[in-house]
Amino acid sequence: MARKAVSGAVTWGLFAAWAVHDAEELATMARWARSARPRLQERFPGMPDGIRRRLDLPQRQVNIAIGLMGGVVAAASAAGARSGGRSPFFQTVLVGFGLHGAVHLAQFAACRGYTPGVVTAPLVVIPYTVRAVRHLAAAGVPVRGGRAAVTGLLLFPVAVAGVHGLARRIGRTGPAARPDR
Incomplete structure (x- = not known):
């Protein structure tokens, strides 16, 4: 049985959807947190x-x-493109990204108002993820659904804490380390 090709719109679409979503976070997160x-x-x-203390986020x-x-x-998008969407790394990040969109909606409800990322979560993050999973399934790519969701849920906070911890360390020691408020 021949495999159907998975387009770059599905695999590299993860990076594109992330870029749109994180542009909102980039523009709003530090100011909103303060x-x-x-x-x-x-x-x-x-x-x-x-x-x-984590709410003190310099730009x-x-x-x-x-x-x-x-x-x-x-890297996840590239792994997805190389593997035709079969990469466990790509699928975990894909499903984790979609769950991340749901977290934004929960934050919005808990805070009773705008939180960074809540505009693009229901407009970009969740629709892209659903569409990508459907395209993978239509191409005959087994999606590790439940397993990827559990892995994504477990690794998402680790990844976020890791990049923010590293960013905090780099921000304090980098050549232009100064408060950007």
């Missing part, structure tokens, strides 16, 4: 200090973290 911090502390008084750190995550998503 302005929302007092309101969130009042609404969630038991917020751990670690999370509270430089946001820029670096988004750039680092872009590298991960580009």
Whole structure:
């Protein structure tokens, strides 16, 4: 049985959808975190200090973290393109990206208002993910659905914490390390 080709719109579409989504986060995250911090502390008084400190996001750190995550998503897209969408790495990032969109909607509900990424989550992230999974299935590519979802759910917070931790470290030690507020 011949395999149907999976187009670059599906595999590289992950990177394109991520770029649109993260452009919103890039433009809004640092400013939103600064302005929302007092309101969130009042609404969630038991917020751990670690999370509270993470709401202090200099624009430089946001820029670096988004750039680092872009590298991960580009690598996943390339793996998807090379494997015709069969790469477990591509599928895990794809499904994780879609679940990430749902997290944005939950954050919006919990915060009772705008949170960075909530505009593009239902307009780009979730529709792209659903469409990509459907295209893979139509091409006869077995999607690791449940397994990829579990792996994505487990690895997403690790990836986000990792890129932000590395961005924080790079931001403090880089040649242009200064507060960008």
